[in-house]
Amino acid sequence: MPSGILETILYAEDLEAAEDFYCHVLGFKVFSKQHGRQLFFRCGDQMLLIFNPNATVVPAPADSRLPVPVHGALGHGHVCFRASGVEISSWRKHLEDKGLTIEADFEWPQGGRSIYFRDPAGNCLEFAEPRIWGLE
Amino acid sequence: MPSGILETILYAEDLEAAEDFYCHVLGFKVFSKQHGRQLFFRCGDQMLLIFNPNATVVPAPADSRLPVPVHGALGHGHVCFRASGVEISSWRKHLEDKGLTIEADFEWPQGGRSIYFRDPAGNCLEFAEPRIWGLE
Numbered sequence: 001m002p003s004g005i006l007e008t009i010l011y012a013e014d015l016e017a018a019e020d021f022y023c024h025v026l027g028f029k030v031f032s033k034q035h036g037r038q039l040f041f042r043c044g045d046q047m048l049l050i051f052n053p054n055a056t057v058v059p060a061p062a063d064s065r066l067p068v069p070v071h072g073a074l075g076h077g078h079v080c081f082r083a084s085g086v087e088i089s090s091w092r093k094h095l096e097d098k099g100l101t102i103e104a105d106f107e108w109p110q111g112g113r114s115i116y117f118r119d120p121a122g123n124c125l126e127f128a129e130p131r132i133w134g135l136e
Numbered sequence: 137m138p139s140g141i142l143e144t145i146l147y148a149e150d151l152e153a154a155e156d157f158y159c160h161v162l163g164f165k166v167f168s169k170q171h172g173r174q175l176f177f178r179c180g181d182q183m184l185l186i187f188n189p190n191a192t193v194v195p196a197p198a199d200s201r202l203p204v205p206v207h208g209a210l211g212h213g214h215v216c217f218r219a220s221g222v223e224i225s226s227w228r229k230h231l232e233d234k235g236l237t238i239e240a241d242f243e244w245p246q247g248g249r250s251i252y253f254r255d256p257a258g259n260c261l262e263f264a265e266p267r268i269w270g271l272e
Binding site: 001002003004005006007008009011026027028029031042043044045046047048049051053056057065066067068069070071072073074075076077078079080081082083087103104106108109116123124126127128130133135136 | 137138139140141142143144145147162163164165167178179180181182183184185187189192193201202203204205206207208209210211212213214215216217218219223239240242244245252259260262263264266269271272
């Protein structure tokens with residue numbers, strides 16, 4: 001089986017709004033970007049890639065050196081970032097200070113807290129303690 | 137900024153086909169599942185969660201103990217798993233032996249190989265060497 005995930009993908013049609021949010025609210029630094037198509041961030045030992053689905057559903061030219069297959073989804077995706085209990089409290093305050101709505105905030109029956117909020121594209125973002133999955 | 141990603145999400149309407157594929161082709165073991173709604177796998181130090189978007193767009197009951205917000209996307213998502221160059225060659229042979237089509241297989245200009253294929257829902261899956269991102 002695969003040893004780990006290298007790239008996690010979200011979609012956003014407005015990549016400028018996404019860049020502003022992920023950089024200025026969540027503190028990411030742009031790894032690379034291509035106007036109107038993609039916006040890449042490093043997150044820990046992997047990558048968070050945000051694509052404009054209107055661009056990625058267009059096939060690469062037949063003679064492309066890099067024939068990346070088409071992909072792209074519409075709707076509201078979901079990603080969860082790892083955080084300790086203390087970090088989640090800090091994130092909640094920080095996100096509210098930035099004017100965001102915390103859509104949910106609860107403890108799981110098995111122990112561990114999650115908070116949920118939205119990026120500008122409506123993707124459902126979460127901070128959770130790894131112990132909700134028995135992870136460290 | 138977030139220290140890492142805890143949950144990566146894909147969507148599939150046919151979760152039985154997804155379970156068969158992720159378990160018998162990719163070698164995952166089911167962490168937990170809920171018929172018609174979700175199918176969860178551990179992958180390294182994080183989780184790969186596959187949801188039926190028709191179920192996750194339905195709001196939780198107002199009095200729910202676990203008011204997980206709605207999410208759900210239609211189309212073809214994308215996830216990339218990490219693998220060494222040697223592992224990618226093994227995966228290619230294994231996937232072809234299972235009857236899958238390798239949709240693309242190339243070296244990136246910065247060094248490192250990617251192969252692409254599809255899950256039964258049409259999600260675009262990839263194995264890539266972490267060095268394509270300067271990661272180990």
